[in-house]
Amino acid sequence: MPVYIRKNVNFTPPSLDRIPLEDEDDYITDPDQLKDPLPQPYRMIDKVLGQLVEEVWDIVESRENERLEEGRKVRPPRHENTKSLEYLRKCGCMTDSGDGLYMFIGHSKGIIVIDANTQEKVTLWEEDRVDLQYIRAHIIAPNVYLLVSIDDMGFSRLHAFSGDKLYLLKHLNEHQMPLSTRQSSRTSLQLIDKNNAVEIKPKIFLNFCHYPESRDIWLEIHKLPRESWVTELDNIKAKLQKKEEPKQEVKEVKEEESTETAEPVEGTDGEKSESQSQIQQSQSNEDTAGVKFSQPSLVFKLKQPPQVSALESRGNLSSSVYSTCQKVDSGEVIGTGQNHVLSTTQIELRKEVFDHLHENLLEYAPKDDTVDNIQDVNFHFLNAGKMIPLGLENPANLTIPTTVAVWWKDSTHVMHYSLLKTPGKDETKPDMVWPFTAKITSSAVSDETSLMIIGLVDGNIVLWDRYLGIQRGVINISDNSCIDTLLFLDPSICPQEMTEYPPYSTRTTSYLLVLCRNGAMYAVLMGAGGTQAEPICLSPQIEESGEQFSKVETVRGLPDLILTVLQNGNVQIRDVLQGKVLCEMKVPDTHEIMSPWDPVVAIGNTGQTLYLRVIEREPTETDETTTDASTPQGTVLVYPLNTFNTLETFFNRKRDSIPLSVHTTVDKRVDALMKERIAMQAFRKDRMQERWNCFKEEIWTILQYKEQAARKAEEREVYEYQHVRVFDVKS
Template sequence: MEAACKEAEKSRWETLEPSVATELPESTNCLSFSEDGRYLSLGHSQGLSVWCASSLTCVADWLEDRLEITSIQMNRMAEMAYLLGTIDDMGVARVFAYHCDSIHLLNVVNIMEDINKRSICMTFELSQGGHYGAASISCNGAVWLEVYHFPLEAWLKELEMAVSQTQEPNSSEDMDVKWSPLAVATKIKPPKTPEGTALEGPDEVQMTDFLTNYLAVDIVTKSCRLDKHSVNTDEEKTKETNKSPRCCTQHFLLPCGQFPGDSKAKSQPAEFPVAVCVWWSGSHNLFQYFLQKAPKSKPDVEPMPDLLWPNAKEILCSAVSRCTRYIALGLENALVCVWDRQSGSPLSVVLISATDSALCRMQFVDYRPVSTDDSQTFTTAEVHLLVACKSGALHTITTGRGTQSCTMLLTERLLEPKDSGDLPTITESVPFLQGLFLQVQRNGKMFLQDVINKQTVCCLILPKTHPIATPCNPVYALNSKQQTLLIRGDQDPSYRASSKEDSQSQLFIFHFGESDILKQYIVSAPYSPQQQKTLSFVTLEETCNLYLQQRALCADERNKAITQTWTQLQETATMAQQGHHRAAAS
């Protein structure tokens, strides 16, 4: 009866069908819109293409045999000039430029000159505005992060030179243009404790400074874990911990105005990153490095982190707000810590659920109207997070300084193997639909869900002839400017005219802005909430005043938490004492 009721409820859901479909190049693996929503970039076998987003027609392509692009990102670097960052199936990262209906290869990031020292690019990210790029590189078991500074001004001049060459009657190519090379801003390796630091146990570690203290915490924690599974000596455990391959996650950070180095960016555009934050798998610590070129006198010196954000548990996932003021970290034991870069202190630490599995993804969500009263900036400061667990459970978190943290379960965890098809593969907030997020399940179902009311607003239905391609890893892109969703669908073999007919992929488009179902959720443009306005605090006194003001506003909440903790401790002590008396009596 319960299952029948659920099916009846699902049948009442509104449906939304795509309005446009166009054929895709063979093996299209990735899509990405430019920041202004004017162009769509596609990575596929034999290269990449740039399409006009409004007409969905190809305006330029760059093709090469036996090359397959698996990751692509497109950012605008100037008026009618765009940067593209790609990774191919061999782990080679490249930087392209789209300008005047042409695509130019500017640089190959990790050129493999020696086959025995083949480096593989695992991730490649362009910063907003295209000023920097970050690539995580793996080579012979070692992993590091390289941050590059792009010579945008030089590239723009060289692009104009290339255009002038193609306009000459005797020349149609830009082979003579010498593109300016990338400059390595910093090269970051996994942190390790300095030689001579004792690692026999938490009480035996000899700390020489603040950084060594927190690095030692990571090493000691790993050593304790190794003790449970092996009988290695202390020296072997330390060597294994320091040399084991580690993955990194990085986020570019915009100016926030409260730390040294941020003040240097006052004369730079607001979208110019000033720092990058990095955490490594298995670590408790988030590191922040200011973006500056390595000194020519000491190019090989490993940079030390300028800031360190310590956490009580191991970091599993992370997210950064649109203005990069807030950094959210998903920790072990279902803990979520939100750091406030402006005050340099935790905004909140929230326990989601002790019964759920490990956290795997998180994202900041903006879904509530904000007050235009600037005086309410501190008292109404709230952030909203969408957190996904490996079990399939979804939670929302509403928290802030001076407010009571609130968690809400959106989707139940999956308990039986038969429900594995309902496991979400994509859970993403839609910035132009207020309070809605897009979810794609492993079984190919797509729907939009209301974060506040926990209701499914509508299901997105593709034609039966073309189900979602690779639902475990869908190929899709959201255009915030045109308020659309593009997703790839592959032809169902049962609908082919003959078994020999090739399967043709289609690009389907959902116009959310034209749907009557979604009109009440549409916002004109992605907005930044009031609480995410970054103010400029360049002196220590101003920063301290902000911190003390925020501490005063959250005093009631902290007092309640202390009272609750003491009550729990008293109850636990009473239960333990009663158990001791029963054991003694028996």
């Protein structure tokens, strides 16, 4: 490419004399004055004010957008309470009886039993300095209920309610945790329906304690004499009935005389009824006091296993190689890693070598956490199964729990212990161990204990089928949150898969409700072919702290509904399959929910009534009225759910009970196949006629193929060989 350059062009640099002098007016000391002519400090003040106005305007605009979005939303209807139970001001916990007849209320002085329909007192049990914080009820016989309660000091008790009376059966841990040691203890209990086993979890947390050696946690399994208790209660009721017959006759005579002589006085009916109820309750307490019942028997006791950090620094404490090899696991099954052949000296030597090799990098290593966190323990009773066949030879053990599954907080193992084995004196070893790749955060077991679901910290859930002894699947629920709550839903709300063959049922389809730590709620479909790949999102991730769920539970008698309580105090009833809020409970303006993060709420009367504990709001500084500085008074609000219009369709809907897992025996399978064979005999003639017609077509097709093959054989050329040459092998 040609380049054209001018010729004879000289560049003469300017001389110093020709350079113009700098003009002071053209020199700008502040370059920002080109855009803003204001001098300092007024320019800075203007910028600060402008930025402040912009930020305020952004806040006003965001609030306006939020107000418009809230106005566009369809808010659920809010229903008011119809009754307030003032005599339950110091209620600390409540639970349903299971059959919808009674409500058991735990308060600051004992237990109150009320009728679920009329909300009237039935009986009570009182004791000084007993502030109950936990109560559960289980049916152990017709019209006989077993109550499990825990007070604020961690002491647990077993009560029996029968014949409109409460009986104290047992103090479970009164001698294990004396209050003189200034220990702040807490106990958790769980009872299994339709069996005779109970679990107890004493957890001793030491506050300003002078006995550090007692800092411990353990799990105890007790066997309850259920049949003996029922027999003893029947005998006590018979004796009390004989004593009350003459008293009742005298009482009727006195009432007749009092009605004839007494004059009506205004305003004394309520006082008389209260005094009469107090007299009856004191008499019932006197009748039930001093009665001795059969005592539970301890099956075994599990101690807290060492943590992973302790296992890394602790060696085998045996004195000889022979004793070390005896304590080591045989290796036939998966173990927990607690028993190994590494000695303490070897572990310390390895640590010294590591510190010497990486001395320059030790300052960047994370520091060890010196806080000794007390681990929590979680457990489930499991019926007999083929994974642990101990007890299957006895048919009586098929319907009762024979195994307990235990996992500890921050653990990656689920350990199974047999309840039929006699544990050793020193240690109880697990019969089976399930290892997982991440820490366990939650677990759930189906009603018949054939399915067990495990939630992990990495957002995965693992479903185990104990009947088949395999995993149904592993599903990832969330990548940025751990699993917090797992609930098995009623299979009746899920459409069942109908299969043409086999003629007997093999497996049930059901939903699993999963709640993550970030507030997201999912429903997972567990079908006959396994689990669904994509979970159904019922509620997205919640960013605001006040909108987080503090309680989620199913509604007894209404499988389509769930009860949710938010941390901001909203009590809601939701559709479990759609996640839609159907209604909310409206609290009076003068009250608020007591501890929304741990609310006292229960649903009784088979889902028809909701009970909610509220307290008075604390007065503000602008209130002119003077109030007492004592603790705010509380009450229990009653909401009739069966009168809400939004829930009418759910009450009218009828669901057939469907078992979550189907166990079809060989006899049932043979009977089903024979019935199908007999039912198909009526169509045998038609099928035979159809088959003979098919034979004619098949024979004609075969003949056609035969003729075609013969025709092709005739048309084929024939090669004839006149001379065959023979080769001599020797030549």
